[in-house]
Amino acid sequence: MTTPAPASGAGDMSTFNILHGFTEALVRGMRSSFMRDSDYHHMTQCETLDDFRLNMTETDYSESVADVQTLTPSGLQEAALEKLVTEFKYLRMQAVEPLGRFLDFVTYEYMIENIMLLLKGTLSGRDINELIAQCHPLGLFKESTMRSIPTFEPGPRGYDDLYQTVLVDTPVGPYFAQFLQDSAMHGGSRNVLEEVEIEIIKSSLIKYWIEDFAAFCEKLGGDTATVMGDLLKARADTNAINITLNSFGTPLNEPGMRFSDRKRLYPAVGHLYPAGTSMLVDVGDEDELGRVLELFPQYSSIWGVHAAGGSEKSIDDAFYERDVHQLELAFEGQMHFGVFYAYVKLKEQEIRNLVWITECILQGQKDEINKFVPVFSQHAPWRKVGGRR
């Protein structure tokens, strides 16, 4: 699928600020709203959620929690996400092309999640209003489109009809079209909808999104292409490894399916592409996966965490740590678009941290409470504070 070229490049050091100086400075101002080490320290010491709420009033979240009567983890997540969405919408309103399109790309991921949620919910027969309330707020699209998804009938031409009538209006329509094209090429559209089918659709859509986004950033050139290229490569590799890992013990892992189906889910960007992904196609169990990942220095340490097993850290934690490290680096240089993507992702990580802490407080599990990855922490393993101060 050819990505339409951006209206103009992002601009280099001397011309970036003309169009994007204001929005970039906004995002960098928002960087100061992340929780500091002292904030996390106070919060992990809290005994009850009311103490926690008191601590929150001293951070940037004071307005978000002011309206909440009693704090629950899901309520906190909603309030914090609402704050992020307000900030993101403000940025989007102030953005000029090509930054506008870049920010839209950031939201497409959540749109894909929402569409899959609505589809899945429809198949299980849940109420549409309940589903819409559960949608991720960053990925919302037209209300009428969302409400027409439940009219989709899982029949022989089900997916084609869904695309023609409903999804073609959404910005992620082209990804769906490409999915239909590819599955038609590889032997008929599956009419029978099993549990794994929805996951495969979602993985395929995300794959197309990553490739499209990477091509767009490449066309923007300059620092944006460098920074976003790295971030999206890491993302694509995470997806490839997770798809492989999660396919063990499912029909997708059968030798016949591996080549035809699992291979088509690996994104065409990333450090693992093309040599690594072609090796991953043949992987049948965790030992073989380990052997493949040993060949790639970035992933051998992450795999080591998983192979060591135990309850200390899972492979997801290792991926989160690596992601936070890379996203923090995006803030190191000025005059590129990477900071916008990094801000959204780091804020999400922070929301995950807060929900984890509140869950631990609620369930009284004090020894688990420190297992989160703080953002912009002075004590991060990759940041040597050393002899200063």
Add this chain to the structure above:
Amino acid sequence: KSKTAPRTMADATCTSEFCNAGWSEVLTHMSPYGYANFGIAFGLGLSVVGAAWGIWLTGSSLVGAAVKAPRIRSKNLISVIFCEATAIYGVIMAIILANKVKKPDEATYFLDEDWDFPGFYYAGYGMFSAGLSVGLTNIASGVSVGIAGSSCAIADAQDPSLFVKILIVEIFASALGIFGIIVGIIQSNACTFPIAPLE
């Protein structure tokens, strides 16, 4: 190939008395008054381009960073003032040069034989190059102060102790404009347009 077509560049030169003999003739026959006034225009115009470029680079970042950290508003106007200074250098140079351009005392059709032609041409070329010296250095100075000022505003919003340190970078950047105006003044010092024939 016909025999009448010219075979070398020399054959193709025009031999009529109305044609010029090449670039050297064009450049030396341009009036020194023209040179001087273009020097003034370039000096002022390019300085202002540099200053404006710098101000829009630093101003946009200043406005954006001040949304979350309003305390930086007044302090960071220094960056804008540094950019403005490059425009002022251009204005100073333009005024100095403009005051040196004098027309002859007597209006004549041809200049007298005893006219101070060396001084005349010296003045023209000198003022042109003085204007270019100031203008081009101020573009560079303005842009670099702008980029440094933009980073200064953003860094100050995060950590106030960084402001003075990054300001030192800006001071060095604006020194580039001072070099330009110093050299420009030296170049144009000895330039005086003759207003009467030599005795």
